[in-house]
Amino acid sequence: MTVTFPRVSLPVLLAATLLSACARRPQASTPAAASAAVSVPTAPVPVVPETPAPAPKPAPLGDQSAAQWYLKDPQLDKVPGVGATRTYAELLKSLTPTPVVVAVIDSGIDTAHVDLKPVLWTNAKEIPGNGIDDDKNGYVDDVHGWNFLGGPDGRNVNAETLEVTRIVAAGRKRFKGKTAATVKPTEKADYALYQKAEKAYKARLAEETERAGQVESMAGPLTQMVGNMKQALNVEKLDTTALKNANTDDPNLKRAVGGMLEMMRQTGASDADALLKELDAASKQERSMLDNSLNLDFNPRADIIKDNPADVTQRYYGNNDLHGPDPMHGTHVSGIIAAVRDNNLGVQGLAPAPVRIMMVRAVPDGDERDKDIANAIRYAVDNGASIINMSFGKEFSPQRPAVEAAFKYAATKNVLLVHAAGNENHNLDVSDNYPASFYMNNAPVPNLLTVGASGPKDNASLPADFSNYSKKAVDVFAPGVGIFSTLPGSTFGNESGTSMASPVTAGVAAVLKSYFPKLTAPELKRIIMQSAQVHHTQVQVPGTEKKADFSTLSVTGGVVDMYEAVKLAQKAAL
Known part of the structure; x- marks a missing residue:
């Protein structure tokens, strides 16, 4: 990864706390x-x-x-x-x-x-x-x-x-049609690194593709629910105070309020709108991961820096x-x-x-x-x-x-x-x-x-x-x-x-x-x-x-x- 910020597992968190309307506590790093x-x-x-x-x-x-x-x-x-x-x-x-x-x-x-x-x-x-x-x-x-x-x-x-992307992109060209048995002795270490990277790349690509789909699928339902909850509770700002003071006999709304409170606690969001912003940022992050970080054809350095990375x-x-x-x-x-x-x-x-x-x-x-x-x-x-x-x-x-x-x-x-x-x-x-x-x-x-x-x-x-x-x-x-x-x-x-x-x-x-x-x-x-x-x-x-x-x-x-x-x-x- 790049700079060492932890990543919040928003798709899992949203599914576990809001859509299932139960206050489970999935393992997620601090936002x-x-x-x-x-x-x-x-x-x-x-x-x-x-x-x-x-x-x-x-x-x-x-x-x-x-x-x-x-x-x-x-x-x-x-x-x-x-x-x-x-x-x-x-x-x-x-x-x-x-x-x-x-x-x-x-x-x-x-x-x-x-x-x-x-x-x-x-x-x-x-x-x-x-x-x-x-x-x-x-x-x-x-x-x-x-x-x-x-x-x-x-x-x-x-x-x-990602570095794994760069290794795979170069390796697929360099070792196309070759196996561990056919590469030259001087290439065996590089080939082994490429094989390790291929395995890691495929796993990461599958993971990020799934995450991107989850995050994007959450945006619409969460946005709608926040709007509905604001209307039901008659508040403009859906923060912890408004949620804790919610007075309702509707069991569905009670579960939604509990789920929203737990989600805000887990992510550290100050209110529901901040949570939506975080979800939007997560969506952009996942999209960038697929479009850029894991894109085998992406190479901005060649056009901008114009050095020889090798x-x-x-x-x-x-x-x-x-x-x-x-x-x-x-x-x-x-x-x-x-x-x-x-x-x-x-x-x-x-x-x-x-x-x-x-x-x-x-x-x-x-x-x-x-x-x-x-x-x-x-x-x-x-x-x-x-x-x-x-x-x-x-x-x-x-x-x-x-x-x-x-x-x-x-x-x-x-x-x-x-x-x-x-x-x-x-x-x-x-x-x-x-x-x-x-x-x-x-x-x-x-x-x-x-x-x-x-x-x-x-x-x-x-x-x-x-x-x-x-x-x-x-x-x-x-x-x-x-x-x-x-x-x-x-x-x-x-x-x-x-x-x-x-x-x-x-x-x-x-x-x-x-x-x-x-x-x-x-x-x-x-x-x-x-x-x-x-x-x-x-x-x-x-x-x-x-x-x-x-x-x-x-x-x-x-x-x-x-x-x-x-x-x-x-x-x-x-």
């Missing part, structure tokens, strides 16, 4: 957009000229950081957050932070966001907008980062195929448009790490003011390419990043050696990589997810942290039901459910996923590096892992009906703890 965004005044026009300015916004809503449960402390507040608020109040108040650059390899960023614009990394050696590579690093006008999904004419790749030695392509077609994911991730802390507006990033965000756009709506990820890592390292957040992942990695070479290059420059574990509720001891936590020779990556997602309660739901897990391949968990952060257009809202848990961890790493700049990448990894708050809570193992001790779901068995991490760093600095 990607759990609450409506809140707005603040318009910020200046983004750096990229072709990006339109956001629409005018209402008056400022002030400090919204109370909605950031993940900043709370497990000891003081009895909430399994990272203890950021306590850490600043007790441990860091007399210390001075130093500058740190955190690169975010993602979908794009709203560079005009009121809570992000002041913390953007700026390439001081580049003169904005003059069309010249002033610093001679190979990238023209890379003022705040670079876009490896752009073309020389300013266009951008948005939708892309040539991993190519480094100088793309453009400087960091906004891209959809900067939502990268904007949210960036705010978690370093949104302005002291402006009494919006949210508080985990890291202090000297920390800067460098955006490297390399993650489309579809699977990222290994070549782009390798180049994004190298770009970030060469331009001064100390920490790189990577909230993306996929099932196949045909150019894995190039990515691993970039990992090793980052290690030589003392750069920490933080990666989201993925949202398929898989055990990564037996399932593939790339970039992997180990090199191809099974050696651990010393400068890489892999992060699962945890929730706001220390109970059976402590591990997010969508999160991947592993006693070997997932190092630690971090808050990743209902994470309130920045969204495009100077707005704010909740998102859930290991995509959020990764920047929470990267933000903690940035705090450690900022206040204790001598810490190396392996030391940052060690401190974060050793200081993790270990939980022995009996929890639901994601994707199963089994219960297990939470401590068995990752290497550390714990949740990232900034307070304890800073205390460890202080000892290391003595």
Whole structure:
């Protein structure tokens, strides 16, 4: 998959709760957009000229950081957050932070966001907008980062195929009419990969075709039912208050009200109209999956970027448009790490003011390419990043050696990589997810942290039901459910996923590096892992009906703890 948002199983959910009129609870991951965004005044026009300015916004809503449960402390507040608020109040108040650059390899960023614009990394050696590579690093006008999904004419790749689609499309041409017995010895590994991909592709195509039909078949009945319920209850807005206050003797209406309430609870929708919007978004997502992600003939890169995707030695392509077609994911991730802390507006990033965000756009709506990820890592390292957040992942990695070479290059420059574990509720001891936590020779990556997602309660739901897990391949968990952060257009809202848990961890790493700049990448990894708050809570193992001790779901068995991490760093600095 692409950016690591969990996907709500809307067809199953709708069928189970509304149309059957019973309040069963199917397993579904937390929705990607759990609450409506809140707005603040318009910020200046983004750096990229072709990006339109956001629409005018209402008056400022002030400090919204109370909605950031993940900043709370497990000891003081009895909430399994990272203890950021306590850490600043007790441990860091007399210390001075130093500058740190955190690169975010993602979908794009709203560079005009009121809570992000002041913390953007700026390439001081580049003169904005003059069309010249002033610093001679190979990238023209890379003022705040670079876009490896752009073309020389300013266009951008948005939708892309899945990696499995690309492998199958190439394999059907290359191996047409061949079998395992007839391919050349030098082709056997590629043929085996192709055969594995064919099996996975056919299963995914069948699954998505069924899902698309289910979602589309739900839209009409649900829209009609919402209208009928509004009329029957004589309300304009069908929210939880209206539903809970419904006074009716009609058993059918009672069942429908119960089903609607359960559906809103499961999806996090604030009202029935928001639910309809989510269903519409799900329908578009499924249609895009079939039309683009799983389309063997779809290849926007050839027309837009015009590079050779097979040539991993190519480094100088793309453009400087960091906004891209959809900067939502990268904007949210960036705010978690370093949104302005002291402006009494919006949210508080985990890291202090000297920390800067460098955006490297390399993650489309579809699977990222290994070549782009390798180049994004190298770009970030060469331009001064100390920490790189990577909230993306996929099932196949045909150019894995190039990515691993970039990992090793980052290690030589003392750069920490933080990666989201993925949202398929898989055990990564037996399932593939790339970039992997180990090199191809099974050696651990010393400068890489892999992060699962945890929730706001220390109970059976402590591990997010969508999160991947592993006693070997997932190092630690971090808050990743209902994470309130920045969204495009100077707005704010909740998102859930290991995509959020990764920047929470990267933000903690940035705090450690900022206040204790001598810490190396392996030391940052060690401190974060050793200081993790270990939980022995009996929890639901994601994707199963089994219960297990939470401590068995990752290497550390714990949740990232900034307070304890800073205390460890202080000892290391003595």
